[in-house]
Amino acid sequence: EPEVTQTPSHQVTQMGQEVILRCVPISNHLYFYWYRQILGQKVEFLVSFYNNEISEKSEIFDDQFSVERPDGSNFTLKIRSTKLEDSAMYFCASSRGARGTGELFFGEGSRLTVL
Amino acid sequence: QKEVEQNSGPLSVPEGAIASLNCTYSDRGSQSFFWYRQYSGKSPELIMFIYSNGDKEDGRFTAQLNKASQYVSLLIRDSQPSDSATYLCAVNLSGGFKTIFGAGTRLFVKA
Numbered sequence: 001e002p003e004v005t006q007t008p009s010h011q012v013t014q015m016g017q018e019v020i021l022r023c024v025p026i027s028n029h030l031y032f033y034w035y036r037q038i039l040g041q042k043v044e045f046l047v048s049f050y051n052n053e054i055s056e057k058s059e060i061f062d063d064q065f066s067v068e069r070p071d072g073s074n075f076t077l078k079i080r081s082t083k084l085e086d087s088a089m090y091f092c093a094s095s096r097g098a099r100g101t102g103e104l105f106f107g108e109g110s111r112l113t114v115l
Numbered sequence: 116q117k118e119v120e121q122n123s124g125p126l127s128v129p130e131g132a133i134a135s136l137n138c139t140y141s142d143r144g145s146q147s148f149f150w151y152r153q154y155s156g157k158s159p160e161l162i163m164f165i166y167s168n169g170d171k172e173d174g175r176f177t178a179q180l181n182k183a184s185q186y187v188s189l190l191i192r193d194s195q196p197s198d199s200a201t202y203l204c205a206v207n208l209s210g211g212f213k214t215i216f217g218a219g220t221r222l223f224v225k226a
Contacts, residue, residue: 042216102164
């Protein structure tokens with residue numbers, strides 16, 4: 001069964017460092033997303049990406065964040081200068097099409113710890 | 116601020132009973148509604164989606180939608196200990212690509 005894969009599974013970084021989280025969405029999906037979940041809190045929408053551009057972003061997704069699809073398979077989230085409050089589990093997700101943009105298939109997540 | 120509200124629980128039911136999980140949402144224009152299951156330390160997994168008013172059944176799961184009341188529910192029949200997890204209600208906001216989640220209801224099924 002096709003799945004979304006994410007790397008790394010866990011990253012520890014120092015405050016102020018840049019972090020890149022990587023994702024390989026399901027191959028025939030057209031819509032890609034990043035969500036985050038701070039420990040014990042709800043899953044929060046960060047950004048959606050379609051047709052090689054950001055389609056929607058949340059207020060969390062400020063200038064410190066960027067996304068990119070550098071080739072036909074990878075989808076990355078970059079945090080330019082990490083803060084303590086960026087510590088969270090980051091989930092990549094993908095979905096098939098317009099009607100089903102909420103039918104999200106999630107990767108296993110990348111746990112980011114900022115010290 | 117558009118929201119999805121759920122009772123955080125925990126909801127505890129005996130094995131074999133029906134578990135009933137509820138959710139309300141604030142965006143009246145939303146058309147697509149979802150239930151995800153999240154085991155501790157794992158990612159959310161889609162278990163049901165519903166787009167029309169009424170009931171939708173899939174195995175032991177039934178999703179119910181009432182757009183006039185802005186209310187979504189999930190019934191789990193013949194609950195099993197393996198159903199013990201946090202159940203997340205999610206809503207795809209009208210006209211967009213943004214799906215927002217409730218905080219989830221923790222369900223415990225006692226053997």
